[in-house]
Amino acid sequence: MTKPKVFVTRQIFQEALDMLSKEADVEVWPDELPPPRDALLRKTAGVDGILSLLTDAVDGELMDAAPNLRAISQIAVGYENIDVAEATRRGLPVGYTPNALTKTTADMAFLLLMAAARRLVETAEAVKAGRWKTWHPLHYLGQDVHGATLGILGMGRIGLEMAKRAQGFDMPVVYHDVVRRPAEDEERLSIRYAPFSDVLRESDFISLHVNLTPDTRHLIGRAELEMMKPTAVLVNAARGPVIDHDALYDALKDGEIGAAALDVTEPEPLPADHPLLTLDNCIVAPHVASASVATRRLMSIMAAENLIAGLRGERMANCVNPEVYEA
Ligand code: DGY
Numbered sequence: 001m002t003k004p005k006v007f008v009t010r011q012i013f014q015e016a017l018d019m020l021s022k023e024a025d026v027e028v029w030p031d032e033l034p035p036p037r038d039a040l041l042r043k044t045a046g047v048d049g050i051l052s053l054l055t056d057a058v059d060g061e062l063m064d065a066a067p068n069l070r071a072i073s074q075i076a077v078g079y080e081n082i083d084v085a086e087a088t089r090r091g092l093p094v095g096y097t098p099n100a101l102t103k104t105t106a107d108m109a110f111l112l113l114m115a116a117a118r119r120l121v122e123t124a125e126a127v128k129a130g131r132w133k134t135w136h137p138l139h140y141l142g143q144d145v146h147g148a149t150l151g152i153l154g155m156g157r158i159g160l161e162m163a164k165r166a167q168g169f170d171m172p173v174v175y176h177d178v179v180r181r182p183a184e185d186e187e188r189l190s191i192r193y194a195p196f197s198d199v200l201r202e203s204d205f206i207s208l209h210v211n212l213t214p215d216t217r218h219l220i221g222r223a224e225l226e227m228m229k230p231t232a233v234l235v236n237a238a239r240g241p242v243i244d245h246d247a248l249y250d251a252l253k254d255g256e257i258g259a260a261a262l263d264v265t266e267p268e269p270l271p272a273d274h275p276l277l278t279l280d281n282c283i284v285a286p287h288v289a290s291a292s293v294a295t296r297r298l299m300s301i302m303a304a305e306n307l308i309a310g311l312r313g314e315r316m317a318n319c320v321n322p323e324v325y326e327a
Contacts, residue, residue, distance in 0.1 A: 004048035004070070004311050009035055009056045012075060016300035023308050024049065041065045049307045051075060058082040063090060071310020074320075075303035076290075077101055078239065080212050084321055091327055094320040095306025099157065100298040101290035106161030108289035109237040112261035113150075113205050115283055116233045118142040119259075122280045143204065143231060143258065146170050151203025153219070154210030154238065155181050155191070162207055163189045174199050177210075200227040205235065212239035220244065225251040231258040237289040240266035249275045252282055263289045 006024040008017065010031075020026050027043065029035045034055040035043060044050050044062055049071045052058050058072055060083055072087055073095035087094050115121060119142045126132060126140075150166045152159045152175040160181075163173045173191045175181075176199045186193065200206065206228065210216045220234065221244040228234070234257060236243055245266055251257050259281040265274075268287055276282050290296065306316040315325055 005046055005068075006049040006051065006307065006311070007043045007047045008051040009040070009053050012051070012303065013297045013300035015297065016304035019301070019304045020051075020307065023311060044069070049073065049311050051303055051307050052082065054078060054081050056081060058087075060086045063087065063092070070313075071095070071307055071316070073303045073307035073310060073316075075299050078211070079320055080239070082320075088321045088324055091324050093310050093316050093324050095303065095310060095316045096318055096320050097299045097302040097306075098318055100302055101295050102157045103161050104292045104295040105158050105237055105289040106165060108263060108285075109158070109162055109207050109209070109235055110165045112235045112237065112263060112283060112285065113207060113233060114145055116235070116259040116261035116281075117145050117205070119280075121283050143233070145205070148204035149174060149202055151175065151199040151206040152191070153177070153196070153199060153206065153208050156209060156211075158237070159207075159209035160185065160189065162209060163191050171205075174202055197227055200224055201229075203232060204229065205233045207235040208238045208242050210238055210242060212241055217241050218244040220248070222247040222250070225256055228257045230255060233258050234260045235262075236260070237263040240264040240268060245276060249279070252276070252279050259283075261285075263287055
């Protein structure tokens with residue numbers, strides 16, 4: 001019996017590719033950069049399954065060009081690059097990798113928070129540049145993390161993990177989300193629900209953990225930045241477009257807020273000549289919040305398992321659109 005065909009849009013953990021190879025003829029895009037659109041369409045034209053990344057647009061055009069497609073598996077918890085409605089209309093299950101990266105991403109968000117608070121990147125760069133001349137009582141003063149108020153916008157899986165980390169630093173946590181957490185979560189984690197604008201006004205640190213949707217695009221713009229404390233530190237390990245970057249640049253430059261630490265940007269990659277990169281009070285990391293060996297390995301395996309289930313016509317363990325199984 002001929003094996004199904006699968007296209008994997010980037011190198012992932014070999015272990016996961018080996019799992020896939022037992023079930024399917026696997027072609028992996030070998031380059032570091034994503035396949036250009038024409039190559040993506042060409043490579044997926046005859047496949048039964050695709051294992052995609054956030055950088056690959058899996059849309060109606062691609063689905064039209066891949067008439068044999070039976071399953072889509074994304075190696076990420078986010079999937080805004082996939083037209084899920086279109087996939088659902090065609091009965092195609094879409095897999096993703098929730099939970100795998102929750103704690104690792106929260107670790108990174110907390111790391112960004114601390115690095116911005118204590119000016120870690122700026123000071124380390126000063127040492128490398130030979131600007132460490134002496135110990136001075138007034139040099140490189142940052143902000144205390146312990147005891148400061150953390151505002152969390154988006155109290156889903158990663159937001160909850162962020163709140164747990166804050167407990168270890170005696171930080172009161174105030175949060176906002178469209179859906180309030182059950183009272184038992186609020187008690188267990190000592191988190192206080194508040195209106196969106198109160199979170200902005202009260203917090204010393206604000207960490208974003210919302211999904212990117214039309215409602216959260218530019219959730220943080222000029223008006224919201226103006227509401228924050230002049231010392232506020234803004235952390236984003238969610239999605240770049242949640243913040244209006246022009247407004248953020250102005251707010252950081254004019255001292256409307258204290259600092260920002262971003263793992264995600266708009267666009268990605270952020271061009272090296274972007275104005276945000278000229279600022280000492282802005283840290284930018286290259287979308288690496290889930291990048292631990294253990295987590296990326298687990299994501300690779302989960303993505304492979306989802307795809308294998310999809311090819312076998314079995315239910316994916318982690319499916320964005322389980323309604324395809326009802327049809
Ligand atoms: C995701 O999974 O959506 C992250 O942004 C990358 O790990």
